[in-house]
Amino acid sequence: MEVKQVLGNNIISSWDSNGKELLLMGKGIGFSAKDGDPVDETKISKIFSLKTQEISHFTELLSQIPEEHIQCASEIICCARDLLNKKLNDSIYITLTDHLNFAFERKKQGIEVRNALLWEIKRFYHQEFLVGQKALQIIKDRFGILLSEDEAGSIALHIVNAELDNDMEQSIEITQMIQDIMNIVRYHFTLSLNEDSLSYERFVTHLKFFAQRAVRKQFHETGDPEFCNMIYQKYQEAYQCALKVETYMKKKKEYQLSSEELMYLTVHIRRIIQEHTGK
Incomplete structure (x- = not known):
């Protein structure tokens, strides 16, 4: 396995044995690496096998947002998998990262967005909502940003999407x-x-x-x-x-x-x- 492209200190692209493009995440996996170098497979913590258009979208996201936002989304997704013990579609790494980045921007601008489905999410997706609340704590610990309960509901719905393999x-x-x-x-x-x-x-x-x-x-x-x-x-x-x-x-x-x-x-x-x- 070799490096196709370095996308950040902690994420690179590569290929599998069939020539399908992969995204590889791991602490320091992209640090000092160059295109064509062998991948240090001991540093791989997550392998994304996404559709071609999803990889393109994720690569574009990576070029536009801070890497720490990606790491935050990854921590929340790991938390969701551990607490729910359910398989989540890898597309959540794109959708949740994108959502969090916009949520942080809105917070800086003092814009509060109400979640019209918060009542329903709390009742119909109770376990996912608890993960959303845990996500707010992760965000607070990482960035000192206090997001509203409405955002916990939105994060929960992204998790539901990934469970059921739906779009929003x-x-x-x-x-x-x-x-x-x-x-x-x-x-x-x-x-x-x-x-x-x-x-x-x-x-x-x-x-x-x-x-x-x-x-x-x-x-x-x-x-x-x-x-x-x-x-x-x-x-x-x-x-x-x-x-x-x-x-x-x-x-x-x-x-x-x-x-x-x-x-x-x-x-x-x-x-x-x-x-x-x-x-």
Whole structure:
């Protein structure tokens, strides 16, 4: 492996055995290195295997922003991986670095940006939001910059993007969709949901992937009709609520639920209501 280009003291570009371009990060890996030199592989802490256009974008970013901002983003991403124990798409190194750089610039200029989805992010992506709060502490320790809770929410949403392999627009749409479905359930049964309950957490997790399929127009295969009908008959009240969700998805999102998706919604809604009413 040899150096293709030195992008900073701690990051260089190279190639893998198939000739695909890579970005290599590690403390001092680019210091005093020159194009064509062998890579000191003992210094590699992170290998980015990105799409060609993403590498081009990241290289452009590196030329425009301080390297310490890149290192800060990397520390936050490592923290997220450790705390969440989830795989994150490497594109987060681009999106989060870019976001942090703009956040720091806005702070210097005294510009505060409100996160319109902060309430939803706190409730639907609780663990990711905790990482966002941890990120604010990392930023404070590194730079003495105090960012708002709104920024913790934005950082959390970038992490959600990387978990689900979405872009920001898709994640915003998914978050709003989850909120709409939760409101359908609340209004149908005229009750407040226990957001600390296990059934609520399971329902939110189910809705994340359900909404992701809808946004991507990935239609789910239909399950066993007989079994689905048995569930509908057994949990009639929850089924009526699930039908309202189906109507919403069809009218607002142009997404047709399969009988299996409708059945799973019915089961999750039933669990939430049972937990609240004991019936």
